[in-house]
Every structure is written in structure tokens, then in C-alpha cells.
Amino acid sequence: MSDDDRSAPLLRLGLSEAEAAAYLAMLEAGPTTAKALARRLGQALAVTERTLTRLVHLGLASSHGPDGSGVAPIEPSLGLGHLANARAAELQQAHLAAMDAYRTYRRQVHPQATDHLVEVVTGQQIVERIMQVEDAASTEVLRFDTPPWHTGGTPNPIEIRNLERGVAYRVVYSKSAVENGDYYACNIRPCIAAGEQARVLQSLPVKLAVFDQRLAIVSLAFGDAEVNDSMLLVRPSSLLRALTGLFETSWRSAYPLHFGERVPTALRPVQRRILELLGSGITDESLAELLGISRRTLSRQLEQLNRAAGATTRFQLALYAARKGWI
Template identity: 60%
Template sequence: MAASDMTASLRRLGLTPTEAEVWLRLLEDGHRTVEELAHRTGRTPDEVKRTAERLIERGLAATGCPDHACLAPVEPTLALDQLSHARAAELQQARLAAANAYRDHRRAVHRQTAGDLVEVVSGPRIADRIRQFEGAAEHEIVRFDSPPYHTRGSANPLEIRNLARGVGYRVVYSAAAVQNAAYYAANIQPCIAAGEQARVLTTVPVKLTVFDKRLAIVSMSSVETEANDSLLLVHPSSLLSALLGFFESSWRSAYPMHLGDQIPPTLRPTHRRILELLGTGVTDDTIAQLLGISRRTLSRHLAQLYQRTGATNRFQLALHAAHKGWI
């Protein structure tokens, strides 16, 4: 890890910039006197001495050398665990304080009971709120995905980062989303490759995203967006439970967009992509566009798949792939 990254990590644990710099210098140099550390870091001896005392208190350093005139790093696991726990406790206190402050605010402005369950967000705040909720997710995000998009249908690096840190994603796409070649290439395919569980329906009943089963956002349809660019925030309630149940029933009936565990390792990458797209309901022309190949080339690939599976049409090919556990 680069020194700048390590410094940032230590600061997140509660060390000051000076403490992080002096401790990293000790790791690099070993035993050093206060004067030597001051010279190496460009700080005054008094400042380094105070920093050394704090590092000793934190359990990250100890006096070294026979005459105890120098400082040395010590094995940091216990000290860093204590710093981590202390930092987590501070963050939890801050979270509770912020939540209490917001509840006080809502009481102060005399929100109605229904207003505590459903909020309306409109205009330029929409994209920011979506990113805030998605960045704060801890367990799972489920979504009905259909145009139009408040994020302009661009790539979603936040989802890829969330997947990398263990947040699960289940997304049911509408055929209209999959048929958009630019959106498929920039958003759908990279997210599936990163671990998103994706399925498709001809249409989705509503534009919906649910974060950790605690908060849902419901966006307007294409027609409604033209008249009122807004979304609804649904807090824990029977309405949120109903939306989750709606998603689960749609998820069970949707068609998977990714391959199964039994896919033959000898199957060519292009043939894998074709199988992923066959069940989405898109046309051959759309598949060719999404793969960046000509219609004739797609026909040649399909003929090769038919020959391999004994199928004579797309329907038989899809049945064979499902029976063999390829999809």
C-alpha cells in the first residue's frame, strides 16, 4: 500500500497527520531518537516528543535502545483494534445524533403521520438522493430497472464498488432497458460481470429500488416524468412491505440474464453472450447490435449453437440451455 494510502487509513482510525507520519517513519527506519525523527520529518523536537508520548499511550510505540533514549514501533494489532472499536463507537454515536436531530426536525415542522412514511423529492435533488441511499447500503439492493433514468443512463461505478464490498444486487430489467445498446454496454453488462444478479421481464410494473429493506424509492413512469419529474421515498411501513412482496413475485417469474454453473467451458465467449441475451425477448437485430456484430455474423453463430445442441430454432435452443443448466 502506498504511503499516502496508509496515512489516510491511519487517519480514519483516529490518528492525527503528525502521529501517522511519525509512526510510518518508525516502521521505515526502526529505532530513532526524538531529534532524529524531528530531522527526518521536518518537525520540531517538542512536537515530535509530544507525538511520541501519544503513540506510546495508544500502544503503537515504545521506548527503545538500552538507555531508553529512542523510540521504536511495536506490534500494532491490539492498538489498532482498540482504535477501530473507538472509531466505530464514535460513528455510531454520530449516526444516532443525526437521526435524532432529523426526527426532532420533523416534529418541529409538524409533519403529518403520512408524511413520515412517504416523502416526495423532485428536481435536481433526485440524482443526489439516489447516490446517497445507494452509497449507504449495507446488505442488499433490489430494483426494477426501466427508462427513463435520473442518472441519464450512464455507468454505475457505485454499484460495482458496492458489489466489491459485499452488497448484493438483484435487478429485474425491462426489455426496453436491455434493448438500449448504449445502456447495456455502459451499465448492465459491467454490473452483471461484477456480480449483479439480473433478470428480465417484457415490462416492469413500476420503477422501484429498495435499500436494505428499509427504504424504497419509486420513480415516475415515462409519461408521468414529462409532467412531474419526482420520486417517492417510502419508509418502513405496510406499503414498503407490499413493494418488497411485489418485487419478489416478479423476480421469481423473470428470466435470468446470466449463465448457470453447468455452462461448458469450451463454449465460445460470443456464444455465451448470445445465450445470455436469447431469453430477454430482444430481437436478433438487437442482439447483433448489443454484441457489436453484423446480422449475418449473428446468424452464423446461431447456426453453430443449433448444430451443437441439435436445436432448429431459438425456442429449442433456450429449452436445451435451460435443461442442461447453462442458464
């Protein structure tokens, strides 16, 4: 196979001719130095050094040797896989840009048309679009979280990353979401620990997420989900404002699912978690299961909390905790 035949796929993945030639030369020579590679390629050392810097950035080469002065090629399935994913992402972005351009055209040619305000997404595209939109959030995400989950009720690393970079999250969970022990452990608790503000209501009317006040995702809640596996993307409009208003109204009436700043340090860890879940409305059986304790242990801990608060019912205990700023 000629050098041209071997380099053609690399060029299609986005490498320049110089980068493709240097990478192929490293695959033949193995670990080397910039000076030796420059001699092999018949070019100036400065040119080769710039090319190697680019290959390292692309994940196709790495430093080598005890002092890091050498360079070695990265195994092709890893480095080229990274490039392939990058090209796929660029194609997806190009597709989205083309769709946006088409919508702009529609608005100009048909000023009265409103189909650009709401987009229906179905099938396999649903999870992809959810992840793309959430990954692009920059300021705030508002969410109604209730089963069933398009992502299968798995952890949400995108939210964790967004919280770390300063994106605010306010989430209202349904009782059924909190009662799901696996989902509570892998998704809800880690997100709250990372900084999510969480509240809970007995039930939610829809599944909803609003991103940066500019785009909403709406899908069906548990009872209707089997009828229509679809999702709506709602862009700036009176409908988006109405959905945001629905969230804010629900947020004000929901019960906090995490502590405030004045929770007493004397509380045991299990008592802290009991108080966190107290307003969710879940049964004692579900509460004990989520905590990993027996019903008898739960009853004993509740009795101790009631005595400390001078309460006789769950409601009085929750009211006391709220007044004291614990939750």
C-alpha cells in the first residue's frame, strides 16, 4: 500500500498532510525524537516540532522516555477513535446549524408560521438531543423529574459537570422518583451532594426541563408514557414562558429535599437522611429501604427526633425542622 493510500483516511478524519505523514512515520519507527523524525521526514526541526505538538493535542502522540524529551505514537484505535468522534460531533453541529438556517428561512418566507417554535423528537434521537441540550447549558436548568426516564434512570454525569462549572440546578422530584431506590442512590443523592437544589411533590403533571430560559424539553409523565414515546423542544415563545411559570409555581409549593444551613451537627447521619426524606410523602417501608435500615430502627430514630423537637407527628417534626432552618 502506498503512502498516499495510507494517509487518505487520516486526511478524511481531519489531519493535515504533514500530520498524517509524521504519524505514519512514527508508527513505522516507534518511539523517537523530534530531531530524528525531522531527519526521517526531510524537514526542518521547527516544522516537525509544531506538527508533533498538534499530534499530541489530537491524542495521536505522547511524550516518551525518562525525561519526556522523546515522542511515541498512540495506539491507532484510541487516537483515531477520538478523531472519528470529533468529526461525528462536527457533522451533528453542521446538521443543527442547517436546521436553524432552515427555520430562519421559514420565518422570513412565512412570517406567520409557528412550526419553528416547537419541534417533535422521537425514537433514538430523544436521548441524544437531551444530552446535547443539557451539555450546552450555561446558567440555569429547571427540571421536573419523574418516571419513566428516557436515559433509563442512570447517573447524570453531565449535571455533575455543569454544577462544577457553575450552572445552577433547581429540580422538583415526584414521590415516585424518590421512592425508586436505585435512582435515588445513583442520581438524586449525587446531584444534591454536588450542589443541586432539590424539592419534592406528590406528583408532577409532565416531565419538563428548561435550559437558560431559552429552550424547554417536555415529555409525558408516567401514566401516558407508553402511549407516545416522543418529546417536544419548545423555543422562546408564550408557551415557554407558561412552562417556566408552571415550574416556578410548583417549586414554591414543593417540599425541600436537602438541608439548609442551620442543621444541628449533633444529628446522626441516619437522622439527617430521615429529615431529608421526611417531606417526600413516601411510606415508612420505602423510607427504610432507601436508608438501608429496618422498620424498627426507623421507628426508633423517628421517636428520638420527635422527642428532640417536642413533636408527636411527622407533620409537626417537619414543621419544627423547617422553622429552625434545618431544611
